[in-house]
Amino acid sequence: MAASPLVRREARRFHLFALPWSIGFVFFTGGPIVVSLVLSFTRYELLSSPQWVGLDNYAQLLRDPDFWMATKNTVYFGAASAAAGVVYSLAAALLLNIKVRGQAIFRTIIYMPSVISGIATALLWIHVLHPDYGLVNYLIGLVGIQGPGWLTDASWAIPGLVIMTTWTTGNAMIIFLAGLQGVPASLYEAAHIDGAGWWSRFRHVTVPMMSPVIFFNLVVGFIGSLQAYQLILFMTDGGPANSTLVLGLYVYRYAFKYFEMGYASTIAWALFFLVIVFTVIQFALARRWVHYEVK
Amino acid sequence: MDNPLRGLNTTGLNRRQVLSLAAMAAAAVPLTACGSGERTRQAGPASSTASASGNSAVINPDRPESALFPYAEAEQLFDSLPWPKTNVPEPTSKVTVTVAIIPGQRHEVRHAQFAKFIKKRHPNIEIKVEVTPFDDFRTKYLTGAASGVLPDIMYSQFQWGQSFIKNNLYLPLDDYIAATPEFNRADFSEAALSYWERDGKLYALGTDSAPKLLFYNKEILDKAGAKAPDASWTWDKLMEAARGLVSGTGAQKVFGFTPVPKPTSDLTATFLRAHGGRYLTADETKCVIQEPASRDVLKRWIDLLIKDKAMPDLAETQATAKVEPFTLGRGALYVGGAWNIVTLLTLPAEQQFEWSLTHVPSGPEGRFTPVLGSAFGITSRTRNPEAAWIVLNSLRSYAGHRFFLDTPPSRLSAFEENLQDLKLDKEVIDTTKDSLHKYGTSDGVLRLPATPKLEDLTKPIWERVMSGSLSVDEGLKQVTERVTPMLAENV
Numbered sequence: 001m002a003a004s005p006l007v008r009r010e011a012r013r014f015h016l017f018a019l020p021w022s023i024g025f026v027f028f029t030g031g032p033i034v035v036s037l038v039l040s041f042t043r044y045e046l047l048s049s050p051q052w053v054g055l056d057n058y059a060q061l062l063r064d065p066d067f068w069m070a071t072k073n074t075v076y077f078g079a080a081s082a083a084a085g086v087v088y089s090l091a092a093a094l095l096l097n098i099k100v101r102g103q104a105i106f107r108t109i110i111y112m113p114s115v116i117s118g119i120a121t122a123l124l125w126i127h128v129l130h131p132d133y134g135l136v137n138y139l140i141g142l143v144g145i146q147g148p149g150w151l152t153d154a155s156w157a158i159p160g161l162v163i164m165t166t167w168t169t170g171n172a173m174i175i176f177l178a179g180l181q182g183v184p185a186s187l188y189e190a191a192h193i194d195g196a197g198w199w200s201r202f203r204h205v206t207v208p209m210m211s212p213v214i215f216f217n218l219v220v221g222f223i224g225s226l227q228a229y230q231l232i233l234f235m236t237d238g239g240p241a242n243s244t245l246v247l248g249l250y251v252y253r254y255a256f257k258y259f260e261m262g263y264a265s266t267i268a269w270a271l272f273f274l275v276i277v278f279t280v281i282q283f284a285l286a287r288r289w290v291h292y293e294v295k
Numbered sequence: 296m297d298n299p300l301r302g303l304n305t306t307g308l309n310r311r312q313v314l315s316l317a318a319m320a321a322a323a324v325p326l327t328a329c330g331s332g333e334r335t336r337q338a339g340p341a342s343s344t345a346s347a348s349g350n351s352a353v354i355n356p357d358r359p360e361s362a363l364f365p366y367a368e369a370e371q372l373f374d375s376l377p378w379p380k381t382n383v384p385e386p387t388s389k390v391t392v393t394v395a396i397i398p399g400q401r402h403e404v405r406h407a408q409f410a411k412f413i414k415k416r417h418p419n420i421e422i423k424v425e426v427t428p429f430d431d432f433r434t435k436y437l438t439g440a441a442s443g444v445l446p447d448i449m450y451s452q453f454q455w456g457q458s459f460i461k462n463n464l465y466l467p468l469d470d471y472i473a474a475t476p477e478f479n480r481a482d483f484s485e486a487a488l489s490y491w492e493r494d495g496k497l498y499a500l501g502t503d504s505a506p507k508l509l510f511y512n513k514e515i516l517d518k519a520g521a522k523a524p525d526a527s528w529t530w531d532k533l534m535e536a537a538r539g540l541v542s543g544t545g546a547q548k549v550f551g552f553t554p555v556p557k558p559t560s561d562l563t564a565t566f567l568r569a570h571g572g573r574y575l576t577a578d579e580t581k582c583v584i585q586e587p588a589s590r591d592v593l594k595r596w597i598d599l600l601i602k603d604k605a606m607p608d609l610a611e612t613q614a615t616a617k618v619e620p621f622t623l624g625r626g627a628l629y630v631g632g633a634w635n636i637v638t639l640l641t642l643p644a645e646q647q648f649e650w651s652l653t654h655v656p657s658g659p660e661g662r663f664t665p666v667l668g669s670a671f672g673i674t675s676r677t678r679n680p681e682a683a684w685i686v687l688n689s690l691r692s693y694a695g696h697r698f699f700l701d702t703p704p705s706r707l708s709a710f711e712e713n714l715q716d717l718k719l720d721k722e723v724i725d726t727t728k729d730s731l732h733k734y735g736t737s738d739g740v741l742r743l744p745a746t747p748k749l750e751d752l753t754k755p756i757w758e759r760v761m762s763g764s765l766s767v768d769e770g771l772k773q774v775t776e777r778v779t780p781m782l783a784e785n786v
Contacts, residue, residue: 046437
């Protein structure tokens with residue numbers, strides 16, 4: 001049966017509105033994705049033509065100790081910063097959901113770090129995490145603990161970066177806040193009548209009702225953290241002793257420092273594979289703890 | 296696969312809320328991306344010229360000037376200088392020559408003034424200056440070269456020269472030099488040109504050419520009752536003195552000596568050759584850092600760092616935010632490039648201290664210091680090579696060096712005058728000149744294509760050595776193992 005003029009008009013409008021994004025995707029995302037896949041099978045040093053090397057780059061990748069070090073660091077940083085980001089942003093959202101005077105101001109203050117330039121954030125945190133006069137070590141020192149060299153000790157560098165990235169999770173907090181406002185008040189009232197305290201209400205009402213939002217923020221946060229490199233480049237450049245060398249930074253080095261675009265593309269595809277693997281694992285685990293109101 | 300967004304639809308978010316979230320997320324991306332071009336500057340001559348310049352201001356192209364370089368004075372200086380001639384023909388119609396430089400108000404204003412005044416001598420040549428941050432310079436122009444676009448004249452730091460030449464980014468200058476009878480190649484120090492020579496051809500002309508010198512903080516030495524170093528000092532004596540000059544802790548700590556020797560581009564020339572050691576062979580195809588001469592001296596330096604705590608460790612380097620402790624007044628002795636003279640002279644009043652400099656110490660095999668610098672060359676993509684030579688020849692002539700006040704200049708004829716302009720003591724000028732002439736060298740300064748990769752590969756190993764978690768012997772073994780396969784890229 002032929003579509004009605006109204007349906008055809010709607011379809012035309014749909015395609016028209018989607019066109020800028022489609023064009024952008026094809027030329028600025030889809031095209032480079034395909035090209036990088038092809039380049040990953042070549043030796044390409046930017047100023048000479050790419051030479052087909054088959055699977056050599058992938059074989060080199062498997063033998064490259066720095067790649068494995070970067071993979072380990074990437075997973076560590078990704079998991080820690082995604083988990084810390086979700087915990088912090090959910091806690092902040094719970095606090096900011098309490099109706100108190102000046103609520104909008106508090107929300108603005110907590111969200112503000114998310115719109116600060118990445119480099120300004122890095123400069124600020126270099127000082128906050130400073131081993132001698134940094135705020136973090138000062139606060140730890142108040143309870144008699146000698147703080148570590150956050151960005152200079154190989155064991156503490158990634159935790160230091162995780163603390164910094166947690167500070168900028170305002171976007172996740174906003175999503176949590178919106179989600180919290182959608183939890184029916186009647187559920188809390190029912191739990192309250194049943195004698196549930198704040199912890200029980202949180203555990204048995206908030207968490208299950210928010211589980212799809214927690215899952216969304218966890219997946220998006222983890223993918224973002226796996227791709228992180230800009231602040232790490234500025235703050236530690238992969239050091240000390242390669243303890244913060246992550247795959248994003250490794251791609252950057254090969255692409256824009258050594259200009260070996262073929263191998264850089266291979267590392268980028270390895271990173272993509274890693275993202276896919278961990279996302280699939282998260283979706284598989286989600287069946288056990290994410291509860292959807294509508295099936 | 297489950298839709299991760301499905302949960303949002305069931306938690307009470309309406310369409311307006313979803314759109315608001317999307318808009319906020321979209322707004323956050325460009326805001327967060329601001330400032331992505333800024334990164335830590337690489338140590339070396341280029342970084343000092345850029346950082347010493349201060350903030351960039353808007354330059355009026357009709358009357359370019361700054362507080363440091365007033366327009367009238369600049370024009371008077373330009374008119375008084377003996378600008379060079381060449382037999383290379385002038386363009387018969389208007390041409391534009393693009394010059395790619397690194398930033399810094401000192402550079403930008405001077406280039407803008409040069410571009411304006413040179414029209415008096417070459418009315419058909421219009422100069423367009425492109426300014427690119429040092430850290431992004433290579434990326435921008437190599438990417439441009441890959442797509443066939445380059446400026447006519449392009450800056451190069453000493454480590455980039457051979458890579459630019461190997462990839463045919465620069466034109467050889469020999470034919471143009473031959474057509475310029477008054478061009479005196481001997482006026483450039485040998486070291487200044489060596490980074491841009493290949494197979495007997497010359498590809499770029501130097502701007503600055505700086506030897507490394509031993510700087511010392513007179514106030515720290517006086518307080519410790521120590522004698523100022525002089526030309527008689529050996530490296531042994533320096534190490535002994537450094538041990539006695541350490542004082543304080545934390546943010547107030549004063550270091551006896553900086554910097555810590557590391558496997559970087561000038562390790563050989565600065566710290567190893569005086570003891571008969573090397574990091575790589577002269578042709579940069581073999582790693583010899585494990586040999587006894589290098590190993591023994593590096594062990595002594597690491598002892599000075601770990602046992603005597605006379606040099607900044609990793610945490611202390613972080614604590615000074617990567618700024619050289621000597622320029623913060625927290626280093627007693629410092630081996631650094633002559634470009635630091637300008638940095639020290641232009642310190643804010645509240646940070647200034649009494650300093651001086653002398654020759655780097657000598658060792659059992661003699662006295663050596665690396666000579667480092669930058670240059671400009673004509674690119675292979677230029678559409679106006681003859682006009683570009685006319686500009687380059689002026690830019691890098693004696694008059695050009697005087698006009699741009701390069702410190703220290705690559706041209707020996709401008710050396711003393713440029714340093715005298717800084718109102719330096721005669722002793723300082725003579726020491727700088729002698730170090731360049733008598734023992735300055737480019738031998739041992741890494742410059743071949745594998746260099747950036749070598750520095751990244753060895754850095755984590757050496758950081759473990761510096762932290763004491765790896766012995767010097769094991770560190771040097773690992774350095775050799777990691778570096779050796781990469782050296783094939785230098786063949």
